[in-house]
Amino acid sequence: MNITNLEYYPADLHNLRALVTGNLKPKMQAVDVGCYCGAGAILAMLPYVQAMGGNLLCVDRFDAREGMPDREHAMHSNLNVYELLTHNIAAAGYTNEVMIAKGDSLNAAKVVPNRSQDWIYIDADHSYYAVRADIEAWSDKVKLGGILCGHDYDRHHPGVVEAADEIGADSTGRIWWKTIGEGE
Numbered sequence: 001m002n003i004t005n006l007e008y009y010p011a012d013l014h015n016l017r018a019l020v021t022g023n024l025k026p027k028m029q030a031v032d033v034g035c036y037c038g039a040g041a042i043l044a045m046l047p048y049v050q051a052m053g054g055n056l057l058c059v060d061r062f063d064a065r066e067g068m069p070d071r072e073h074a075m076h077s078n079l080n081v082y083e084l085l086t087h088n089i090a091a092a093g094y095t096n097e098v099m100i101a102k103g104d105s106l107n108a109a110k111v112v113p114n115r116s117q118d119w120i121y122i123d124a125d126h127s128y129y130a131v132r133a134d135i136e137a138w139s140d141k142v143k144l145g146g147i148l149c150g151h152d153y154d155r156h157h158p159g160v161v162e163a164a165d166e167i168g169a170d171s172t173g174r175i176w177w178k179t180i181g182e183g184e
Helices: 010-021 039-051 069-077 081-092 105-110 128-141 158-166
Strands: 029-033 055-060 098-102 117-122 142-151 170-172 175-179
Touching: 010 039, 010 142, 010 170, 010 175, 029 039, 029 128, 039 055, 039 081, 039 117, 055 081, 055 105, 081 098, 105 128, 117 128, 128 142, 128 158, 142 158, 158 175
Parallel strands: 029 055, 029 117, 055 098, 117 142
Antiparallel strands: 142 175, 170 175
8 A cells, every 4th residue: 555645845844853853752642733635644743653652633624625735636636635644544554543533623623622732733724814723722732841833834825924923933944833831
């Protein structure tokens, strides 16, 4: 079984892996908000989550939407993103470490207990209001000392940049992050 449609910029992958490996926790609990077909999860997060004996929750609407290039590709090619994600997770050998929530990220956040996650990665809708809503919905889910982070911090995604800057996030390349502290 081959993994398919996993494209990730090499520099982004390097920066995300560095952030993950610098923040490993035993029995690590993590969430990938906007997982799409699993590139970030499989290439950067799951090897470490598995090594630490943890779990990853993948959250996505799994729909094709105008204005999102990867989603437009899915829409025009009749690609079933949910089936592709489950295929890729199985092909990579991570079936036991992954749970999938199919639906809106804000609704998924409502069922995740506060301060239960070591790591939350946001890469869903890149509009300012959507990123801001995801940050607000998911930040209380991160354990103190855990990481809230995301992708596409660049001039092509001003909504991501504005929302990340508002919370005082740091960035390396196109990856933004914030360590959740006592005053959060």
